[in-house]
Amino acid sequence: MGKLERISMKDRLAAELRRKVLSGALPPHFRLTEQDLADEYGVSRAVVRETMLVLELQGLIVSTPYKGSEVASISRTEVSELLLPIRIHIEQYALKEGMPLFDADTFESFERVLVAMEQAIHHQDIEAFNEADMRFHAIIVDACPIDSARGIWDSIHPRIRMHFALQTGRTGALVEFLEDHRRLVEVFRTGDVLASIAAIKSHIIETNTPHLGLLDETH
């Protein structure tokens, strides 16, 4: 059953602000002041400050001492050249280490996410779809026995999503995205690690490439 865990105000506020940033409700360069946020959400400034610190280290906001904070802006080359390759590596590694540990519960989680995607499509709720998409990949990363993988992923992933959340592009292709995730789960079920690693890479690239993919990597 559910774990009924206690969630600190800091984490709740961070999740809420992250959601607003990723949904575009808080656009890049939007100014954030601690007192205003504290008043708006009914928490103390200490909580707000810790929240802002988290979001800053995750690159969603930038703050300068004694001046204030604002929602970060993000460049396309940063995403394609810096963040995406790192994200791919993390998820590939997580899959390599974690896939042998996938059990019935894991696949049940995947299925729940797929259902959530279906419902999101049915309600035309792009935000809910993105949320489900994030949970899908979080399952992969969390399955990795190296705990810190999730932490690194958390510090990479939001900026990528932020970049594409502000594009309208994905709207129409939601059904294809769903199918793509379905295929991924099927590959996972075969237990073929190498195939899964390849699949997740092309999945991430295609999912995050605005309709003509031409990014290459070094090494």
Added chain:
Amino acid sequence: MGKLERISMKDRLAAELRRKVLSGALPPHFRLTEQDLADEYGVSRAVVRETMLVLELQGLIVSTPYKGSEVASISRTEVSELLLPIRIHIEQYALKEGMPLFDADTFESFERVLVAMEQAIHHQDIEAFNEADMRFHAIIVDACPIDSARGIWDSIHPRIRMHFALQTGRTGALVEFLEDHRRLVEVFRTGDVLASIAAIKSHIIETNTPHLGLLDETH
């Protein structure tokens, strides 16, 4: 001349604790309580809490709600399979984007670090050498026009260093490390980006490969 910037207590304390963790003064699983740290360094718990949050997001400590924090432990596979590839990618990318922007000041910074390394060797000060090593690579990452590169690097790099700082191995080969950095700077001076990218990769790999790995750990 120097910039005489104001540094918050949070940042100073973070630097100090990071130093102690990397030097082994605070070994893995060492328990950290907020009040003790606040008393020890003469700051308030709020400062300590923000500091701990930074160090936690950088993976140097782990904290569980209402229970406390302790210095993180780190496994060899996490370093070699997860962290090192990411670090290599970041520094390669930073080099690719930032090397064309290297100017006289940049190389002067490199030279200062090399001098610091010489002095560290002369004084047999391993900690100072490691500090200089970190500054060397920070110059590279900071030269990258994408600001967030440094942030990601900061969230990756300390754990790598932590892993090897706890090994004694590097002691004898300090001179070789110095020469290796010298060679790197020479490659940078040629302006050959591809050669530099290749050089930084092998440098990082060799520098972080324990001559023949015969240490293994739990987790």
Added chain:
DNA sequence: TTATGGTAGACTGTCGACAATCGACTATTG
């Protein structure tokens, strides 16, 4: 003895208030 429930101490989570800093505006002065 063992299991249950409760109590105490230590610690983290949260809060409101005070101090330091910044940027813009204003006044003063040559």
Added chain:
DNA sequence: CAATAGTCGATTGTCGACAGTCTACCATAA
């Protein structure tokens, strides 16, 4: 008029105190 010094409001940096939570220990009862 231009340049400089001073002031003010807004915002962040820092602090000490209170409230909530966990763990270990102890008492009590079957």
